[in-house]
Amino acid sequence: MRPRAVPILLSACLLIPAGARAQVTSDRLLDAAQTPQDWLTYSGGYDSLRHSRLDQITPDNAGDLELEWVYQSQVFGAWQTTPLVVNGVMYITQRPNDVVALDARTGRVFWVYRHTPSDEQRVCCGSNNRGVAMLGNTLFMGTLDARLVAIDAGTGRPLWNIEVADPRAGYSLTLAPLVVKDKVIVGVGGGEYGIRGFVAAYEATTGEEAWRFYTIPGPGEPGHETWQPCPPASPTYCDPEAWKHGGGSIWLTGSYDPELNLTYWGVGNAGPDWNPDQRPGDNLYSDSVVALDADTGELAWHFQFTPNDRYDYDSVQIPVLVDLDWDGVATKAMLWANRNGYFYVLDRVTGRFLRGAPFVKVTWASGLDANGRPIQTPPAEGEPTWPGNQGGTNWYSPSYSPRTGLFYVPAWENYASIFRKEPQVYREGERFGGGGATLLTPVPGAPGIPGLRRGAVNNWTDEVGSGAVLALDPQTGSAEWRFEMYDVTDSGILTTASDVLFTGSRDGYFYALDARTGAELWRASLGAQIVSGPVTYAVDGRQYVSIISGHSLFVFGLGD
Amino acid sequence: MTLRSAMNSCRGLAGALVVLGAVGVHAAAVPQEQEHLGQYARADVEYGLRLYTANCAGCHGPNGDQVDQVTLRGGRFRRAASDRDLRDIIASGIAGTVMPAGDYDAAELTALVAYLRRMGDFDPSTVTPGDAGRGRLVFEGRGACTTCHRINGVGDRSAPDLSDIGALRPAGSLERALLDPTGAMLPINRPVRAVTRDGEVIRGRRLNEDTHTVQIVFDDARLVSLEKADLREYEVLATSPMPAYGDTLSREELADLLAYLLSLKGEAP
Numbered sequence: 001m002r003p004r005a006v007p008i009l010l011s012a013c014l015l016i017p018a019g020a021r022a023q024v025t026s027d028r029l030l031d032a033a034q035t036p037q038d039w040l041t042y043s044g045g046y047d048s049l050r051h052s053r054l055d056q057i058t059p060d061n062a063g064d065l066e067l068e069w070v071y072q073s074q075v076f077g078a079w080q081t082t083p084l085v086v087n088g089v090m091y092i093t094q095r096p097n098d099v100v101a102l103d104a105r106t107g108r109v110f111w112v113y114r115h116t117p118s119d120e121q122r123v124c125c126g127s128n129n130r131g132v133a134m135l136g137n138t139l140f141m142g143t144l145d146a147r148l149v150a151i152d153a154g155t156g157r158p159l160w161n162i163e164v165a166d167p168r169a170g171y172s173l174t175l176a177p178l179v180v181k182d183k184v185i186v187g188v189g190g191g192e193y194g195i196r197g198f199v200a201a202y203e204a205t206t207g208e209e210a211w212r213f214y215t216i217p218g219p220g221e222p223g224h225e226t227w228q229p230c231p232p233a234s235p236t237y238c239d240p241e242a243w244k245h246g247g248g249s250i251w252l253t254g255s256y257d258p259e260l261n262l263t264y265w266g267v268g269n270a271g272p273d274w275n276p277d278q279r280p281g282d283n284l285y286s287d288s289v290v291a292l293d294a295d296t297g298e299l300a301w302h303f304q305f306t307p308n309d310r311y312d313y314d315s316v317q318i319p320v321l322v323d324l325d326w327d328g329v330a331t332k333a334m335l336w337a338n339r340n341g342y343f344y345v346l347d348r349v350t351g352r353f354l355r356g357a358p359f360v361k362v363t364w365a366s367g368l369d370a371n372g373r374p375i376q377t378p379p380a381e382g383e384p385t386w387p388g389n390q391g392g393t394n395w396y397s398p399s400y401s402p403r404t405g406l407f408y409v410p411a412w413e414n415y416a417s418i419f420r421k422e423p424q425v426y427r428e429g430e431r432f433g434g435g436g437a438t439l440l441t442p443v444p445g446a447p448g449i450p451g452l453r454r455g456a457v458n459n460w461t462d463e464v465g466s467g468a469v470l471a472l473d474p475q476t477g478s479a480e481w482r483f484e485m486y487d488v489t490d491s492g493i494l495t496t497a498s499d500v501l502f503t504g505s506r507d508g509y510f511y512a513l514d515a516r517t518g519a520e521l522w523r524a525s526l527g528a529q530i531v532s533g534p535v536t537y538a539v540d541g542r543q544y545v546s547i548i549s550g551h552s553l554f555v556f557g558l559g560d
Numbered sequence: 561m562t563l564r565s566a567m568n569s570c571r572g573l574a575g576a577l578v579v580l581g582a583v584g585v586h587a588a589a590v591p592q593e594q595e596h597l598g599q600y601a602r603a604d605v606e607y608g609l610r611l612y613t614a615n616c617a618g619c620h621g622p623n624g625d626q627v628d629q630v631t632l633r634g635g636r637f638r639r640a641a642s643d644r645d646l647r648d649i650i651a652s653g654i655a656g657t658v659m660p661a662g663d664y665d666a667a668e669l670t671a672l673v674a675y676l677r678r679m680g681d682f683d684p685s686t687v688t689p690g691d692a693g694r695g696r697l698v699f700e701g702r703g704a705c706t707t708c709h710r711i712n713g714v715g716d717r718s719a720p721d722l723s724d725i726g727a728l729r730p731a732g733s734l735e736r737a738l739l740d741p742t743g744a745m746l747p748i749n750r751p752v753r754a755v756t757r758d759g760e761v762i763r764g765r766r767l768n769e770d771t772h773t774v775q776i777v778f779d780d781a782r783l784v785s786l787e788k789a790d791l792r793e794y795e796v797l798a799t800s801p802m803p804a805y806g807d808t809l810s811r812e813e814l815a816d817l818l819a820y821l822l823s824l825k826g827e828a829p
Contacts, residue, residue: 077657119655126658422614430663436618445623445733446746452619452658455628457768461747486771507770523772 022136023086023153026181029135030258036497037538039085042131042176043397044494044535046256047321050399052536055498056543057558062500062512062521064558068544069107071100071553078453078531079548082131082176082397082492084139085537090546091134091153092553096127097143099151105539107555111156118145121167122429123174124192125452130252130532131176133184135204140184142173148186148202162207164188169428170195176253180263180294183210187250191268191314194245194432199254199265199290201297211297215248215267215285223302228281237423242279245426247271248286252395255319257332257348262291262300264319264334264348272434273312275421282307287315289336291351301351305338306374311364311419312389312437313340320400320407321348324474335474337398337409339391340364344372345474357477359470360392360413379419388417388465389437390451390488397492397533399501404515406471406480408501412488415449415465416440439464449488454506454529462486469493469503471518481518483511492533494545502545504530510547510554526554600674605682608675611668619658624679625728627658633679634727634826646673680727681822689731690812695820698813703805711824717780718765719802720749724826734821738814741802751801752776754786755793762786766796 024040032038032045036053044050057065073079075095083092090104097115102108117127121144132139132151138159139151145167150159164186165171170193178185183201191197197215202208217223227246230238249268256263270279270286287306290299306313320335324345334348341362345354353372363386365374379385396410421435439448447460467489471480491504501515506529512522528550536545546555613622624632639654640646647669653661664672675682699705706715709722725734736744752774754762764778774794775785788794805814 122660124658124660427663431615431660433615433618436614438617438622443744443746444736445729447623447748448621448626450626450628453628458770459746459748459768461769463747484771486769505771509771 024134024136024179026135026179029179036536037085038087039083039535039537041084041133041178042082042253043255043318046180046258048253048255048318048397049320049322049402049495050318050397050493050533051401051495051497053497054536054538054543055496056538057496057500057512057536057545058498059500059514059521061558065512065522065524065545065556066559067524068105068555068557068559070555071102071107071109073551073553076551077126078128078529079551079553080128080130080174080532081548082533083535083546083553084132084134085535086134086153088539089153090537091132091139093129093131093141095129097129097141097149099132099139099141099156101153101156104537104544104555105542107553113151113156113158115141115143115147115149115158115161117143118167121145121172122170122193123172123189124431128174130174133177133179135179135182135184138204140177140179140204142175142177142186144172144174146171146173146188148173148177148184148207150184150204150207160207162202164200165190165195165198169193170432174251178253178256178263179204180256183294185254185263185294187215187254187265189249189251189268191247191249191251191271192273192431192433193429194247194271194426195249196244196246197248197250197268199250199263199292199297201294211295213290213292213297213299215250215288215290216243216246217284218243222299223284226282226284226307227279230280236277237425238280239278239426242271242283245271245432246279246283246286247273249314249316252316252318255321256294257321260300260332260349261294262348263294264321265290265292266315266317266319266336268314268316269312270309271426272424272432274310274419274436275423275434276308276310277421278423278434280308283309287313287340289315289319289334289346289351291348303344303346303351303353303372305336305342305344305372306340307376310378310421311340311385311417313338313391314394315339316395317393318395318397319348320398322400322402322407322474326354333474335398335400335407337393337407337411337470337472339387339394340374341387341392342368342374343407343409343472343477345477346372355474355477358392359409359472359477359479360411360415361386362392363416382418384416384418384440386416387412388415388439389419390415390449394490396490399493399495401495401499401501401515403497403499404471404495405473405475406515407474408493408495408503408515409470409472410489410491410493410503411468411470413466413468414462415488453531454487456528458487458507467505469501469513469518471515483513483518483520490529490531494534494536496536502534502536502547504534504547504549506530508549510534510549510556524554524556526550526552528552600678604671604674605678607667608671608673609682611664611672612675612679615662616672623729624676631728632676633729634724637676643673643677646676680730680825682730688815689819689822690815690817692816692819692823694813695816695818695823698809698817699820702813703809703817708802717777720765722821722824724824726822726824727826731818731822734818735814737802738809738817739804739806741800741804742798745800745802749800751797751799753793753795753797754791756786757790757792759792
């Protein structure tokens with residue numbers, strides 16, 4: 001078929017000073033939706049909808065999608081990156097800390113930049129990196145050894161390379177940075193090593209630190225009181241300095257509301273993961289969303305999803321910013337399907353709780369009170385908890401379509417773990433779990449769901465959990481439709497202005513669904529686990545959609 | 561053509577035992593050094609089990625088979641020949657993989673290595689295996705197990721091949737399978753029944769399944785991959801075709817049979 005022209009907003013280009021030829025200005029980032037031929041940020045725009053205005057691929061022609069090109073990584077391991085696409089060039093990261101620039105139309109490579117992480121890196125879950133950010137003609141990548149690197153987009157040469165934190169203490173950077181105005185904002189991973197998490201902003205031109213917000217407040221700071229003193233003669237181990245290694249990692253890109261000048265970040269589990277007894281109190285701001293001033297890092301508000309967590313329910317999800325009519329009032333809302341199994345709607349101006357309901361089976365709480373605080377019902381020792389350790393969802397990107405008004409969430413269903421808590425003394429650089437979690441299986445000793453990476457044979461079956469795309473209505477909290485998968489899913493979701501939803505599966509299928517009904521429009525069997533999100537872009541007026549399966553990146557289009 | 565139902569005619573052991581050996585264990589290198597044989601104190605192994613459960617089982621699983629391409633219970637490791645290699649990996653991790661470095665003291669490392677080396681034959685339960693030689697006679701004789709199971713090229717393929725079952729499963733799990741085959745049957749091994757659009761009925765053992773397809777072995781050695789959308793009926797059966805042996809074999813015969821199964825480590829015949 002003949003592709004239609006893609007609308008391009010020229011006014012954004014006119015803002016670039018003559019001679020600078022900056023490809024991605026901060027103004028362009030403010031309205032990324034207006035230039036849908038590019039994919040400018042990790043989540044496609046500051047509101048993190050993962051929704052594109054491109055509309056060539058439709059429910060009627062999705063069945064004609066064909067493979068355009070493939071890029072094969074030479075590196076093994078789960079590949080979690082989201083590409084950026086700018087002016088026909090795709091920038092991706094691959095293990096451990098490479099950046100690759102490719103022709104987005106053909107997949108041919110322009111250059112590869114390699115940062116070799118220090119041997120002192122300590123990462124819980126493999127050499128993961130989720131992508132780069134771009135400002136002007138500069139790319140920014142966080143590294144496994146907790147550095148931030150600026151790279152010239154034209155040549156692939158490093159411009160500056162700074163230390164963000166000490167990798168020997170378990171700090172790492174795996175998220176794609178967030179660029180706001182002239183700053184590059186990142187957070188640190190290491191929630192399994194007893195770090196003290198933080199979000200920090202750096203000057204894009206120099207790498208100089210502009211501000212830092214600790215997700216675990218220190219003495220004298222608001223919230224520190226939620227790291228309560230140990231009771232005298234505590235019957236179990238209690239750590240009087242628990243806050244110092246209280247976790248609160250930030251390993252997923254935040255969102256930004258320019259009108260409020262607030263950035264939003266999902267905060268990870270408290271440390272240690274599974275033993276709440278040694279850190280009495282709510283343990284702010286673990287398992288929370290924090291709203292931070294983009295210029296100063298000052299905390300505007302917080303909302304905690306799982307106080308005094310014992311289930312490793314990181315609130316490391318993408319904050320999805322949506323303007324809703326809420327009970328007749330125009331409301332700046334935030335949609336959040338949490339790892340703990342509840343789907344929340346919050347007011348993103350104030351952090352006020354608007355609604356919450358389980359989207360999968362939940363047993364760790366009997367419900368939420370009027371302020372959204374869970375009424376916790378911990379299981380007896382040795383008894384299972386729903387959802388299990390990986391949660392009802394996790395870091396996999398959801399999508400919101402302003403056309404359908406639906407919030408699309410990758411979910412793990414019918415999945416439980418038996419949690420075990422054990423006292424653990426903190427030692428720098430060591431795993432700091434404080435117990436563990438075992439999958440509930442129908443037969444003792446039966447295989448469980450592989451935590452991060454699966455092979456070609458599924459010998460655990462759907463009896464230990466299955467996957468679904470849930471189309472949730474924010475107004476009711478219930479699912480308008482569901483698309484079920486045999487295995488659980490780690491794939492992100494993309495929607496388009498033509499009501500096509502793209503997503504992948506652990507068993508290697510790449511799907512186009514009808515965003516209105518959940519009906520399958522098309523699928524391709526790509527042969528290996530999909531653990532990142534699809535993006536769409538256009539070159540020379542033709543729409544493409546990309547997905548990574550196994551060690552290869554596939555790009556599909558409608559052909560000639 | 562109507563296909564023969566292999567499962568219906570099976571009278572021996574079926575279904576309950578695992579097929580985990582299909583993944584990974586064959587890639588393991590043969591240890592170059594023999595320093596680990598027979599030198600581990602029970603106390604070390606038990607301590608190692610506790611450490612393993614706390615630190616390793618989260619990723620590797622209670623049976624050491626949860627990481628793709630890695631089967632710890634087999635006692636052979638792709639990256640480690642000697643105990644020293646094992647200690648180095650546990651202490652330093654494997655760069656570029658999920659395997660982290662662990663800060664263990666010497667006693668903890670000794671215990672973890674001891675447990676990894678004995679994982680295949682250590683069972684904290686009270687199961688007491690008998691004589692493997694007599695157990696083989698039970699397997700091939702009164703148990704009629706070869707009617708469905710295959711070991712080192714001998715026997716039927718309708719139930720899982722057991723040539724390396726002793727490297728994959730602990731004694732307690734095998735005992736459960738003998739006494740309560742349906743209750744102990746691993747989900748992947750459940751028999752399936754499919755009816756095609758043409759009315760052809762396929763009964764077989766499931767090897768793999770995803771959202772749209774299922775892979776089955778049937779008629780002893782035939783492999784078929786079916787599109788679920790093309791099937792008129794598809795059913796995963798909850799009952800194992802394997803009989804429970806608690807009433808038909810004596811306690812001694814069961815103990816001997818168990819010892820024989822535990823002796824099957826996947827070595828070439």
